[in-house]
Amino acid sequence: SVSWNTMITAYAQNGYIYDARILFERMPGKEVSSWNAMLAAYAQIFYTNEVKDLFDRMPHRNLISWNTLIGAYADRGDFEAAKVVFESAAVRDVVSWTAILKAFVHTREVEQAKELFDRMPEKNLVSYTTMLVIFAKNGCLDRAKGLFDRIPQYDSISWGAMIEAYSENGFVTVAREMLDRMPHQDVLAVNIVIAAYVHAGHMEEAKSLFDLMKERDSTTLNAMVYGYAQLGHIDLSRHLFDSHPDKDTTSWNTMLAACCRCWLFEEMVEIFWRIPERNVVSWTVAIQSHVLRNQLRLAKAVFERMPEQDVVSWNALLHAFAREENGNFSMNLFREMVVEGFKPDETTLLGVLVSCNHDGLLERTKSSFSSFRSDFGLDCPR
């Protein structure tokens, strides 16, 4: 039974969710942990509905089952749903509390998060780090630092989170200092600082740190590829990309987007079809390449051809038409999207409003506002 569970997890972690499910179905004498493994497999790829369905069908549940469901909702920022589960859970522990806290990383409600954090009956390094990240991602660098200073014993994740906190709030030098003072540097921590340099456009710094690394991974390479392209040095991007031993889909997508940014559309076509496993991001970059050239019909054609869409690809198309004074078309897209079961976000909302606005449909804009609020819990975008 243990080995069956391990197999399910292994399949899922390598992207074979379907095989994991088949294994699960054929498995004799499923235990709670087997169900949990399958729940976790779906949660990992954000198949929230499948998690919920499976959870409801479980003959028995334990703490881990409940926590997995809470985490699944929290992962998509659905605090309300997570809360309902949390409150109806028969048992809770520090993992349940931390899982629900994570919902606020997405909702950006810092004060609510802090309130929850303070109410936690028990805290550990993970919950501290989660709260630290929420602070950092919402511009509260000093509060993040304050929390960090109260941590008795660091590990590389909490230390790395603080490095990232400085990075994303513009203090790259401090981030670098923290990296140099780090007890046990790992690749991931170095990647954080590389990304910070890249973001700031400081490719010389990024490169010298890159050269110092004795161990690199795909993320390291991808960040560098992105950085060079950002400065228009597509040749350097390409050179690094070609030297990359094990490209994953993200590497290919990075190179694809790099060409897109530099308006190298012929190269894009070549790269696109060479990608071993295209995903929704690859397709959305392809859409964007047409949007940039104002080829809206082609953009739409690509959209219809892609195997599966997500909110971002819908938004890409919707915004393209919204800008082109196609208010009604955007509205139809929006309705279609909802019918298809996708949850609009604030980017969607902005697109619809933009199109209504310059179509002179001000009344419709206003009524849209209130319906967005009530139907989707969305407020006016920032």
Add this chain to the structure above:
RNA sequence: CUGCUAGGUUCGUCG
């Protein structure tokens, strides 16, 4: 009695 659940980095839309 290291099977299943919570924390840090890279790619696409809007910013």
